[in-house]
Amino acid sequence: MLKMNNISKLYQTEMVQTHALRDFNLHVDEGEFIAVTGPSGSGKTTFLNIAGMLEPFSSGEYLLDGIDVGKLNDNQRADCRNQKIGFIFQGFNLIPDLNLYENIEVPLRYRGIKASERKRRIEQCLEQVGLASRAKHLPQQLSGGQQQRVAIARALAGEPRFLLADEPTGNLDSLMARQVMELLEQINRDGATIIMVTHDPELARRAPRNIQVVDGQLADFTLYQGAQNLKNVAGA
Amino acid sequence: MLEIKPIFHALCRSKVGAILLLIQIAITTAIVSNAAFIIQDRVAFLNQDTGYPEHDIFKFNVMTFGQDVDINQQIELDETMLRSLPEVIDAAMSSSIPLSGGGSASDFSLKPAPQEGLSVRTAYFFIDDHGINTYGVNLVMGRNFSEDEVLVTNNVDKRPSVTIVSQTLLNELFPKGNGLGQTIYFGETPLKVIGVVEKMMSPWLKDSRPDNLAFIPYINAKSLAQFVVRTKPDQRDAVMKEVENLMLKNYSKRVINNIKGLDELKNQYVAADKLMMRMLIVLITILVLVTALGIFGLTLFNISKRTKQIGTRRALGARKSAIIYYFLVENAMICGVGLILGCIAALLLGQLLMQHFSIAALPPSYIAGTAIMVFVMSLLAVFGPAKRAANISPSIATRTI
Structure with missing residues (x-):
């Protein structure tokens, strides 16, 4: 479903060349829930940006749903993002001048979905995240956890193939973080493929598959549950 | 979207x-x-169209201080001299100058003063039979003054009897269009309308009646007089340079000044x-x-x-x-x-x-x-x-x- 072969990302200034990713290889199958961890500056966000087509890569091959992303132009990438990917950002990235309904409506409008269909999807997603009664509220009238749930609803409304979450609980307290995580797990159980970047090892452990990025490369690749089992066996 | x-x-x-x-x-x-x-x-x-070929016309003032001359006679000599110049189309003494912002105006009426009747504010020029040609305006009805209709006198009790008016003035006094040949009154003085000019503007472009103008054939020369000269196209500057010398050659005890083109006067006014x-x-x-x-x-x-x-x-x-x-x-x-x-x-x-x-x-x-x-x-x-x-x-x- 998602295949990255030898992806490299080079940031170049007059003085310095920085390899944010080098020879990065990853295959993700449909329905997976992957946690991406790694120290600061390791290239997690660059990986997420490239996976989400938010920035181009320098070399390598990236296939998303069989589409060669490297060959897409700007408009095609925008359309592909809109149709295939749902984003959940650390800072929620809700538009402060729009109410919840209008915020969730943004990607649907870009897709040209009819008003009646938009309404159905928005109401359904708000229901799913438990905020159906607050559709007319502005983001600043909600708590951080509620805002992130709205952002999740916005990501889900487009019925994407992928959810890319960038530190989705980074700005939340532990209770709110747990609620959001439970919501993501539920969404995954419902069939969505999720790639989540996180600093939090606790959260990462809840994902069935962990990958670690160090110095722009995939350093460790663990099926967490498998590893856990091995650990248990070793402990016994 | x-x-x-x-x-x-x-x-x-x-x-x-x-x-x-x-x-x-x-x-x-x-x-x-x-x-x-x-x-x-x-x-x-x-x-706006003023009715005049502004770039071909200029005016100058003559202030005579010599006492040994009949001014009326001298003016005729001056006019003759000016008209004889090869670059000049025509020249005349004019009591007022159009577009200059200074001149004379009065109410012209259908009845003699003090009787009340339709009266219209009108600028007027005292000018001779060369006025029409000197100003280069278009006479559309009637005729020009004849020489014997031009009253040259020092006697203020003598009055002219005819006038040439602008079309606008005639239309205002005679809306039915039957004004040619009719008599209008300049105060108590009856003046028969013998000619109509298509368009000629008064000295005041910003007047409520800027194109009501009457020519009256009356020459009563005084020590201060204004002359208007129309030259052939592109000849004006040369004549303007020479006119002072030529006038002083004709009679020296006078001052010639304020030599200005009609377009310059208009520019000053606006x-x-x-x-x-x-x-x-x-x-x-x-x-x-x-x-x-x-x-x-x-x-x-x-x-x-x-x-x-x-x-x-x-x-x-x-x-x-x-x-x-x-x-x-x-x-x-x-x-x-x-x-x-x-x-x-x-x-x-x-x-x-x-x-x-x-x-x-x-x-x-x-x-x-x-x-x-x-x-x-x-x-x-x-x-x-x-x-x-x-x-x-x-x-x-x-x-x-």
Whole structure:
């Protein structure tokens, strides 16, 4: 479903060349829930940006749903993002001048979905995240956890193939973080493929598959549950 | 993909900048439409046909201080000399000079004073039978003065009996068009209308009756006299240079001065109007520029304020064109409200100017034209910043700003 072969990302200034990713290889199958961890500056966000087509890569091959992303132009990438990917950002990235309904409506409008269909999807997603009664509220009238749930609803409304979450609980307290995580797990159980970047090892452990990025490369690749089992066996 | 509703809602929730901008647009529309109309009115005023070949005519003053001469006789000698010059078409003494801002005017009436009848304010020139040709005006009905109709006298009790008038004056006194051959009254003096000139302007272009003018064949020369000379095309400057010497050669005990072309006199008379027009042009240019800069600045400010929002929109699937479209629509909505208010303000301002400064009613076409111009200008002002916004990378959405 998602295949990255030898992806490299080079940031170049007059003085310095920085390899944010080098020879990065990853295959993700449909329905997976992957946690991406790694120290600061390791290239997690660059990986997420490239996976989400938010920035181009320098070399390598990236296939998303069989589409060669490297060959897409700007408009095609925008359309592909809109149709295939749902984003959940650390800072929620809700538009402060729009109410919840209008915020969730943004990607649907870009897709040209009819008003009646938009309404159905928005109401359904708000229901799913438990905020159906607050559709007319502005983001600043909600708590951080509620805002992130709205952002999740916005990501889900487009019925994407992928959810890319960038530190989705980074700005939340532990209770709110747990609620959001439970919501993501539920969404995954419902069939969505999720790639989540996180600093939090606790959260990462809840994902069935962990990958670690160090110095722009995939350093460790663990099926967490498998590893856990091995650990248990070793402990016994 | 219409985003009008969410853009409108977003504007309503964050409206201070938008309100300031729409007020600016409204003020610009109101002032520019009225100023443009006044400018157009002045341009028409400055470029109006006066009936004279202004570039071929000049005037000069003669102040005679010698006592050993019959001035009437001397003037005839001077006129003969001037008319004999190969560059000169004709020359005449004229009691007033058109377009100069100075002259004589009176009420010309259908009944002799003090009887009351239809009377019309009219400028008049005392001039001889060379007046028509010297001024180069077009006699459309009747005939010119004959030599014996020209009254040359020092006796103020003697009165002329005929006149040649402008078409406008005749139409005003005789709306049925039967004025030729009729008698009109210059005070108590009856004057038979023997000729009609198509168009000739009085000394005062800004008069309520600027083209009511009568030629009266009466020469009563005094020590201070004004001469008018019409030359062949492009010959005027040469004659103007020589005229003082030629006149003094004819008789030396006098001063020849104030030698000016008719176009120069007109320019002096309308100098204030030209200045006002230029100031208005500067004013509306500044206003339009300030408004354009205001829109440009506000859009740039909005973009820097909404960088993350724009990146997020791009991440959520907005094409670059959708971002440009967003800012254009947002600007069009602000501008639209500003223009509605501006059109109302323009009408009110036009009425105020009409009441207090005798300016004609502002035609709706000027308001519409200004509104379209301001709208296009605002779209152009917003397009550059909007394009810059569209180039914001979607990856900004994942960065902490």
